Amino acid sequence: MTDLLTVDGLKVHFFTQSGVAPAVDGIDFAIRPRETLGLVGESGSGKTMASLAVLRLVPPPARIVGGSLRFQGRDLLALDAAAMRGLRGKTIAMIFQNPAFSLNPILSIGDQLGEILRWHERISRAAARDRAAELLRLVGIADPLHRLRQFPHELSGGMKQRICIARALLCNPALILADEPTTNLDVTIQAQILDLLEELRERLHMAMLLVSHDMGLVARMAHRITVVYAGRTCETADVHSIFHAPLHPYTRALLDSTPRVDHDYEHEAHPALRTIGGRIPDLAAPPSGCRFHPRCPEATAECARLRPEPMQVAPGHSVSCLQRGSPGVAEIGGRHTDVSAIGALHVGPPA
């Protein structure tokens, strides 16, 4: 199957006064048509930046400085601003983490949904209202014509997230980017929203990039999973391999340190979760070699020196770990290696 979106060696660096922070420094993933890819990582892993980079929306002082983004055979980094605008919200749509911040507080729901339709589809106000109402009904909102006249502050968090989902679906996108779509919601509302997303993705033949830190959530939603740590891809595999045969030490650690609601801790004399020592690295001065090596139980001297390259271990399963046989690349000149590329490839929004 050909991939809908291929992200290869993506690099997003922050250009701050105190230096260059390579927040995303080699993230690879690919999304096939009609599948859900879970992009999993902790804070600072670069997962949100990677999803924003797909729409070329990384905020200054961050800029895309390397890698390639190919969508439906097109090089997204080579498109001009007008072509990119034609893509955003139409072919690739985004659902943001915080629905309260991603809706405009001074426009009615109908106005902000209609604006998108009238921009992309060039249709009349009345037609836009009808289409918006249809979408609200699709996401399970009763009395949509009334809701279209309301403002964001009049709606609950779950309702606002439904509106955001409806907004993302307005133009029948091929790909939805969902960045922690349920983090701020209560668990029973989260279940409603996840069911809705899954049902709509299936029914409307869309693909979805689901960005999350929650292993339980991606286990439920994703077909394949990419695990990222400190700006680099650790492991990509189908959901069963990730949960039943994880290879990267970080993937294993992430699973072991997650408490489980289906586990009997009462019968253990000394219940303890396996933990990852240390803390998430400071991305202004990331560790050399493999970025996980200071916290990795299996690290050797090689791991501190060589950057692991992704290696395919089985069809659809690739891992970047020297201890699993991945090839290592010596890093020359440390973190500033890629600065030469900045002039040639300035594709972010104007700084």
Next chain:
Amino acid sequence: MTNLVRVEHLLKRYPVRRRGILGGRTVGQISAVDDVSFSVAAGEALALVGESGCGKTTTARSMLHLVPATSGQVWFDGTEVLSVFRGNDRPAVLRARRALQYMFQDPYLSLNPRWTIGQTLREPFRVHRHAPPAEWNDRIAALLERVGLEPAHAWRYPHEFSGGQRQRVGVARALAVEPRFLVLDEPVSSLDVSVRAQILNLLVELRAALGLTYLYISHDLASVRFIANRVAVMYLGSIVEIAPAEILFRYPLHHYTNALLSAVPVPDPDARPTRVVLRGEPPSPMHLPPGCRFHTRCPAALPQCRTTPPALVPSGDGRLLACHNPR
């Protein structure tokens, strides 16, 4: 096991006021905590779970008089502490404050940014004077080591620490007065997975080592399963079910507990438990439905659920349940 803490008919109402020319008037009331009773045995960890707005934090704060309760009693080791906190007997207040400590949710807001960690940890000693000043520095160093930090960290400021380390400082501050009962209000919800596990392990280890009793407040049922012996489920200001953790997680009887448990995503792609997805959203606490508060969303509501609120009564297996038509 003897009860260390007993909460009886705790009630917390907030007036809803509308502003007017002559200072406004009260137009309604919100019952954040509505006649809540439960007990915590010595040495156990009781979890209070529920969704946002269900009153779990307000319950805990009213218990320690961090917000004044409208009515009700809180018994601690034979003493009614709410009247102590309201009274003027300062030695008695300090005694109660030492015994019952509260650890806050947000590690970024609960530490004074202009104080070093040492100054923050010295404050409980300065207030309670439970150790001679000559010992304070040694005690602070020992506390920091107890929670997995280094004595030298006492010279640093909160901004120099990560979220997990700040939460360790929060634990150290609560432990400084050698409490017997500790309220943990969402202590790990702002932390990353790998750091969260470290703090959860620390809390479990400290409870065993120091013989502490916990009230653990959380919406994260996986961490509750890890830490708690008993679980109380709240919905719109009332406890709907309270049971030993094993029983509650295996056989939830209340339909809300069942929906809550089945909504938690399990980190296993093959786990496909029969999920109950609740319709709608919780009603506004200003306009509570009559009868059982859950009847508007309950899949098994009977006609009587609309009129008669169910009482929280024993159901035989160490469980208390408030439901007319349990599973």
